[in-house]
Amino acid sequence: MFTERSGIIVWVNDLKAAGKQLEKYGNVHFISKKLHYAAMYVYTNRLDETVKQLQKLPFVKKVERSYRSEIKTEYNSNIPDKTRFYTL
Incomplete structure (x- = not known):
C-alpha cells in the first residue's frame, strides 16, 4: 500500500x-x-538515480543518505523488570 521512502x-x-x-x-x-x-x-527504488541528479545541481555541496532503515530498532533486555518491587 505504502511505497518505501528513504531520507537524504x-x-x-x-x-x-x-x-x-x-x-x-x-x-x-x-x-x-x-x-x-x-x-x-525520496522513493527508495529511485534513490541512486535521484542522488546522482542532485549532485549535478550547481548549488549542492554534498548529498548524504540516511541509514535509519538499516538500524535495528527492536531491543531485547535480559534484565528482569523490577517495577513490581517499587510499587506501593
Missing part, C-alpha cells in the same frame, strides 16, 4: 534555489537556514 540530507550553498528546485526530486521535510541543509524523502 542535501547540503547546499544557496537556500533560495534549494527551496524551489528540490521539490522536483522528492518531499522536502525541512530546510535549515542556519546550517544550510535540506532534509528530504
Whole structure:
C-alpha cells in the first residue's frame, strides 16, 4: 500500500534555489537556514538515480543518505523488570 521512502540530507550553498528546485526530486521535510541543509524523502527504488541528479545541481555541496532503515530498532533486555518491587 505504502511505497518505501528513504531520507537524504542535501547540503547546499544557496537556500533560495534549494527551496524551489528540490521539490522536483522528492518531499522536502525541512530546510535549515542556519546550517544550510535540506532534509528530504525520496522513493527508495529511485534513490541512486535521484542522488546522482542532485549532485549535478550547481548549488549542492554534498548529498548524504540516511541509514535509519538499516538500524535495528527492536531491543531485547535480559534484565528482569523490577517495577513490581517499587510499587506501593
